[in-house]
Amino acid sequence: MGQHGQVAAWWHGRLPQEWFVAPAEVRVDRDEVVVVGTLAPPEGAAEEGPEATEAALGRISRFREETRDERIAIAREAEHRFGRKVAWGVACGPEERLFTHLSAPVMTRLRQPERIVLDTLVEAGVARSRADALAWCVRLVGEHADEWLGQLRAAMTDVQRLREQGPTV
Known part of the structure; x- marks a missing residue:
């Protein structure tokens, strides 16, 4: 988990x-x-x-x-x-x-759903930082971004599961 x-x-x-x-x-x-x-x-x-x-x-x-x-x-x-x-x-x-919720400064103030998109791209190695991830998203402006990010998260979950099952060092 x-x-x-x-x-x-x-x-x-x-x-x-x-x-x-x-x-x-x-x-x-x-x-x-x-x-x-x-x-x-x-x-x-x-x-x-x-x-x-x-x-x-x-x-x-x-x-x-x-x-x-x-x-x-x-x-x-x-x-x-x-x-x-x-x-x-x-x-x-x-x-x-x-109710009261966080608006974290990135380059602009983003709510959690937008920060999750940026963090997913960074964690997956698609971007080096939130700034790079945001620039990538703006260029892409993908209508199919939700589908692609879902596939990326599923792949990351599979990688995490495999890491947990692998040998301990």
Whole structure:
């Protein structure tokens, strides 16, 4: 199991089961862990339209306030354990909201999904640095980048698995 898998496994074991209706999505890069859980939609709320949006926003707001102290304690524990900042988010009905989250300076401020792309290219040896990776991405502006990066990550996972199975030196 790679580091991402270990971080996600810890979160799945650590989060209170009653918070979310499904396992939380755990996104990891070298700077931050973003944990996004799905809340049950409010009973009797509309499924679409402005009423659904308002009901979902109300549920998100309630969750944020009611769990604040416990979320802070869990985040501090995780930050100490994994050496990364923690951000929280929730989805409810048609809405998803991220609470305070990291915007790390690279050459510009990038959110975690963009940093993960750059770090994947560096870790795979496609680029020497985040700066080179960003320049490569701008030149490519690939419509098929998601598919290619998925294949690259799968290959890196295979390489990591093979390293773990190999002889110890």
